[in-house]
Each structure stands twice: as C-alpha cells, then as structure tokens.
Amino acid sequence: MSVLKHSKQSRNMASSSLGRRLVACLLNVSEARRKDLVESVAKAALYDTEGVRREGTTVLNIFNDHDYNRSVITIVASVDSIRDVVLSACEKACGLIDMHAHTGVHPCMGAIDLIPIYPLGEEVGVEDCAKEARAVAQGLTERVQGTGAFLFGWADSPLQRGLAQRRKEMGWFKKTPDLQAIRPDVGPQPQKRFGLTGVGASPYVMNCNVTIDTQDIATGRSIAAAIRESTPGGLPGVQVLALPHGGAVEIACNVESVKGSPPSHVTAGEPWPSYSIGGQSYCHAPASLITARVAELAGMQGVGVKGTALVGFTPLECRGLAELALSHGIAEFWKEQRGIRM
Numbered sequence: 001m002s003v004l005k006h007s008k009q010s011r012n013m014a015s016s017s018l019g020r021r022l023v024a025c026l027l028n029v030s031e032a033r034r035k036d037l038v039e040s041v042a043k044a045a046l047y048d049t050e051g052v053r054r055e056g057t058t059v060l061n062i063f064n065d066h067d068y069n070r071s072v073i074t075i076v077a078s079v080d081s082i083r084d085v086v087l088s089a090c091e092k093a094c095g096l097i098d099m100h101a102h103t104g105v106h107p108c109m110g111a112i113d114l115i116p117i118y119p120l121g122e123e124v125g126v127e128d129c130a131k132e133a134r135a136v137a138q139g140l141t142e143r144v145q146g147t148g149a150f151l152f153g154w155a156d157s158p159l160q161r162g163l164a165q166r167r168k169e170m171g172w173f174k175k176t177p178d179l180q181a182i183r184p185d186v187g188p189q190p191q192k193r194f195g196l197t198g199v200g201a202s203p204y205v206m207n208c209n210v211t212i213d214t215q216d217i218a219t220g221r222s223i224a225a226a227i228r229e230s231t232p233g234g235l236p237g238v239q240v241l242a243l244p245h246g247g248a249v250e251i252a253c254n255v256e257s258v259k260g261s262p263p264s265h266v267t268a269g270e271p272w273p274s275y276s277i278g279g280q281s282y283c284h285a286p287a288s289l290i291t292a293r294v295a296e297l298a299g300m301q302g303v304g305v306k307g308t309a310l311v312g313f314t315p316l317e318c319r320g321l322a323e324l325a326l327s328h329g330i331a332e333f334w335k336e337q338r339g340i341r342m
Helices: 004-016 035-046 082-095 124-144 161-168 217-227 286-298 315-327
Strands: 022-029 057-066 070-078 113-120 148-153 195-200 206-211 238-246 248-256 275-276 282-283 307-309
Touching: 004 206, 022 035, 022 082, 035 057, 035 070, 035 082, 035 161, 035 307, 057 315, 070 082, 070 248, 070 315, 082 113, 113 124, 124 148, 148 217, 148 275, 161 195, 206 217, 206 286, 217 248, 248 286, 286 307, 286 315
Parallel strands: 113 195, 148 195
Antiparallel strands: 022 070, 022 113, 057 070, 206 248, 206 307, 238 248, 275 282
C-alpha cells in the first residue's frame, strides 16, 4: 500500500506520539549551486561509511537557494543519536565545501554555517538538546581540524544568548567578517576554508521568506525594520534581513517560537500555532500574518508582493512528517514529500 494511503493513519500516530524522543536539525550549509554535493551531505546523515542506513533517521527536506548559495537540510532523529548523525553530515560538507571559493548574497561565516537543534515534543527536555548541541560543537572541532564554533540558545550556558545576538557579536552580519578577530566558544581560531559555525538549541525556528516586487534594497530594509521584533510594533520572535534575490528583494525572516501567548495587538485576530516543551507553552507568528504585514508595508510604498516561501516546515508539520517518514522507513523523504498530503 502506498505511503499516500497511509498518511491519515500516520497523522493519528503522530498525534498520539510514538515516544521516539525526536529532535530536528535544520543544517545550514554554504552551498546550493551544486545540488549533488548538497544531497551527498544529506545522505551522509542517513548512511554510515559502509552505506548502511542509520535507523530512526530521516531527511525531510532540502531547500536550495541559488542566489544565496545556501541550503537548509531538515534532519530528524532521536536526541540520543542526533550527535553522530549531524557530525557525519558536517564532516562530509567540510570535505567538499571550500569557503575560499564561496560567493552568495546571504551572510555566512562557515562551510557549515548553522547547526540548530530543536525538540519536537514533550519527550525531549531543554537540557537534552543543550547537551547534544554542545557535544556537536566539540565533536565538529575535533573531527575537522581548523573549524571553530560559537554557541547560542540553550547551549550557551549560563547566558543563553539568542542567535541574532551571537551572530552580531561574531561579526556574521558584516560583508567580509574578520575570522582573525573572532574568539570561538569551542575550538581554535577557524581557518578560512571551514570558517565559523553557529551551534545551539532552542524552541523551533521557522524560516519564512516574502519576496517584494522591487529591486530597491532600501525599501526592503525599511520593511524589514518595521516588522523586526526589536522595533516597537514589530512581530514577536521575528528576526529579519532584506536581501537582493532573483531580480527582486526578499524579506527573509527567522520566525522564533516565543513563550506563552502573543500580545493581542499583534495577532490581527489570527491564531498563532502553539505547542509545548517541558510543560512550557510556545507559539510562533503564522506565515500568513507575516506576509500580510509585509504586503501592507510594501503597498504603502507602491510595491506589490510576489510570493512567500517556507524554508521547510512549521514545528507541527515537522513533527507530523517525521512520524510519517519514520513509520514507513523512509530515509530520503525529501524525494517523496511532494506526493504526500498531511
């Protein structure tokens, strides 16, 4: 029987939880123009060096962006195995990507630019994710000589600084970051070939990119500033960059999950998807609200919206699709996901 016919049954299994202690890693690698290379990194997470499949692991999605020259690989596994899974993918990537030759409009500092670990249910605790993130950072710098890492979120003990703050401190937003001026949290001074990697753990962060129909980057930056969390009246949990993209401007949003319920004045009457970790409730701004806010601000400047893209999934979608993939033993789920309806 096809996977598609089983989707309703698997959705029910997901809602009842199979106790897999699942976590997701949205691995950000600084390559998108060689898709075969990126797929080989994804497969390194799924299969050992002998080609034997790692049980209980799936790659749900591979998002490639040519202009950014950046890919996001959505890996899901048990928190007890995520360390080896992710490190295998990182070793492969570092062997194939040379930052001396990298070009792209998206800021980045490393061949593996970001390793975030997110719990996908109540079965996994905050400290579980923090511990594994710190172990991944240590393992990466030991296995690949010349790599360095900084920590963020729950892994950054005791301060637990957010990703945006840590990136700013490391110079990630600069056009040409100075690796020699960086003091990594883990590992030695990073070599240019590998660069610096951010490693951390937090509630799920969704990526939502809205393209506006203009090439004026100043217009994009004004919109980004208006919806950014740090701006009065901005959207909670939303971190934003405006970047040139495909002959237009993309409002690229990291949508962080926030504790509790959002203030009523920012919801516009639209419910925010919610879930819990360790008994603590979290929610995140829906993509539809972000798109509507961008469209409103762009329209005030006579600019239209061309479209919205989610890089991967919402937290609930990620959990549900992971249960579906693992229930049917699908490792390379990204190849089949277009034919599946949850």
